Amino acid sequence: MQSHATLVPEIAALLSAIQLRCVECSALYPPVEAQSSSATGLVPRYRCECGGVLDVELEFTLPKQVGMQGDEESWHLMERASNASAVGALWRQVFDERASSPPIWSISTDKLLLDYSGVWRYRELILPAPERYVITRPEGNTNLYPVGMENCPVGRIGHRQIGTYAGLELFFLKHEGENPSGSFKDRGMTAGITMANMLGASAVACASTGNTSASLAAYAAQAGMRSIVFLPAGNVAAGKLAQTMAYGATTVQIEGDFDAAMQLVEQVCNELGIYLLNSLNPFRVEGQKAIGFELLQQLDWQAPDWLILPAGNLGNISAIGKAFRQAYDLSLITQIPRIAAIQAAGANPFYQSYQQQFQKRVSVKADTVASAIKIGNPVSYARARAVIEACDGIVAQVTDEEILAAKEIIDRSGIGCEPASAATLAGAHKLVAEGVIKRDERVVGILTGNLLKDNVTGIPQQRNSAVVKPNLDAVRAMLAQ
Numbered sequence: 077m078q079s080h081a082t083l084v085p086e087i088a089a090l091l092s093a094i095q096l097r098c099v100e101c102s103a104l105y106p107p108v109e110a111q112s113s114s115a116t117g118l119v120p121r122y123r124c125e126c127g128g129v130l131d132v133e134l135e136f137t138l139p140k141q142v143g144m145q146g147d148e149e150s151w152h153l154m155e156r157a158s159n160a161s162a163v164g165a166l167w168r169q170v171f172d173e174r175a176s177s178p179p180i181w182s183i184s185t186d187k188l189l190l191d192y193s194g195v196w197r198y199r200e201l202i203l204p205a206p207e208r209y210v211i212t213r214p215e216g217n218t219n220l221y222p223v224g225m226e227n228c229p230v231g232r233i234g235h236r237q238i239g240t241y242a243g244l245e246l247f248f249l250k251h252e253g254e255n256p257s258g259s260f261k262d263r264g265m266t267a268g269i270t271m272a273n274m275l276g277a278s279a280v281a282c283a284s285t286g287n288t289s290a291s292l293a294a295y296a297a298q299a300g301m302r303s304i305v306f307l308p309a310g311n312v313a314a315g316k317l318a319q320t321m322a323y324g325a326t327t328v329q330i331e332g333d334f335d336a337a338m339q340l341v342e343q344v345c346n347e348l349g350i351y352l353l354n355s356l357n358p359f360r361v362e363g364q365k366a367i368g369f370e371l372l373q374q375l376d377w378q379a380p381d382w383l384i385l386p387a388g389n390l391g392n393i394s395a396i397g398k399a400f401r402q403a404y405d406l407s408l409i410t411q412i413p414r415i416a417a418i419q420a421a422g423a424n425p426f427y428q429s430y431q432q433q434f435q436k437r438v439s440v441k442a443d444t445v446a447s448a449i450k451i452g453n454p455v456s457y458a459r460a461r462a463v464i465e466a467c468d469g470i471v472a473q474v475t476d477e478e479i480l481a482a483k484e485i486i487d488r489s490g491i492g493c494e495p496a497s498a499a500t501l502a503g504a505h506k507l508v509a510e511g512v513i514k515r516d517e518r519v520v521g522i523l524t525g526n527l528l529k530d531n532v533t534g535i536p537q538q539r540n541s542a543v544v545k546p547n548l549d550a551v552r553a554m555l556a557q
């Protein structure tokens with residue numbers, strides 16, 4: 077990484093505006109520290125001295141041109157207005173203007189333009205990086221499918237079986253498997269790799285159950301950086317492993333589980349000066365906040381009653397919970413959704429801890445068919461716990477059978493998802509049946525990964541498929557069966 081002296085002034089200024097706060101003890105740190113003994117010059121900080129994880133703090137500034145009807149002075153007055161809803165309206169204007177994808181090539185200036193339609197639509201709330209350092213595919217801008225039951229006023233016929241299964245009248249699924257590498261990880265990765273780029277990193281690394289590694293490898297390739305990934309051998313779905321290797325990552329398959337890989341990568345990065353891009357890195361969490369902002373904007377800033385999502389390493393719940401809180405503080409919304417985190421019963425440390433009112437942190441030996449959430453000692457435990465407590469959220473668990481039953485419904489509706497994502501629908505089904513979520517409440521569920529990531533687990537290999545002779549009689553006979 078670059079030394080402090082060689083950081084360009086605009087990056088040095090951005091870094092000095094950012095502080096990292098420990099989620100456990102509130103200690104504050106700069107995002108990078110100069111260390112003369114280090115061969116790399118600048119040392120990024122991922123943890124507090126007390127071992128706690130860190131959270132980005134940054135003051136938000138509206139872009140100047142927005143809401144500037146009069147002179148600059150009146151704009152500043154407006155910006156400082158005590159009328160919170162007026163400020164909320166200004167932010168909404170910024171995000172609404174950017175939501176439609178602009179041309180990415182300007183003939184008049186002969187310049188490539190940054191696509192602001194996805195994650196970077198919210199750049200002031202995520203990472204106000206100078207444009208030329210931003211590494212983006214672009215990502216985000218994923219669909220929010222209305223999937224409510226029969227009497228739902230919107231949505232496709234084939235999708236209603238999802239709402240019927242959940243027992244929800246107004247239900248939406250946001251498909252994060254529609255991101256460039258096929259999972260929500262791309263949202264955090266664009267922010268994380270942009271920070272790596274600003275710091276002049278030449279190599280990046282992560283531990284992964286498969287989706288982070290695929291995303292990291294894709295973005296590192298784009299940035300011209302080396303990527304090194306640590307995977308639990310034999311526990312990564314073939315599609316994810318194929319992506320990771322095809323994008324050129326050095327792939328270290330360790331004889332151990334994800335939790336062991338996570339411990340190892342942290343050591344390796346600290347010792348060898350490689351930039352760490354797990355969600356332990358607080359800038360990954362900042363990028364993933366865009367899921368929360370985007371779904372609120374897609375609902376015209378009318379917050380849903382509930383958000384449901386699968387929970388593994390707990391980075392995503394931390395990010396979306398933070399986004400909801402910030403959207404509320406900026407008067408973009410008037411109510412904070414409750415969050416339901418769903419764990420697989422065989423990989424349920426967060427659920428067990430929740431059952432004990434979070435009095436103690438639990439870790440387990442994880443085992444589930446949903447390999448993406450096969451995690452026994454989640455890194456973002458403290459962040460996620462704070463989110464659940466602040467939003468009156470809940471943590472539930474579902475069995476592998478419930479996950480696979482829900483996956484079949486999502487797949488057969490034509491939307492499709494990977495096994496871990498189906499925990500969302502399995503959780504909705506269970507929580508509505510138990511009366512925790514009411515059937516007339518407005519609910520958004522997150523589908524975290526694409527169906528093609530794992531083309532084996534939970535996919536009937538035989539149904540509706542047969543090899544026949546190439547003639548009409550054979551086809552007739554087959555269809556009649």
Ligand SMILES: Cc1ncc(COP(=O)(O)O)c(C=O)c1O
Pocket residue numbers: 259285287288355386387388389390391392393448449494496497524525
């Ligand atoms: C498809 C999928 N769903 C859910 C998760 C869990 O997200 P988190 O680890 O942020 O809790 C992951 C994490 O790898 C994932 O890949």
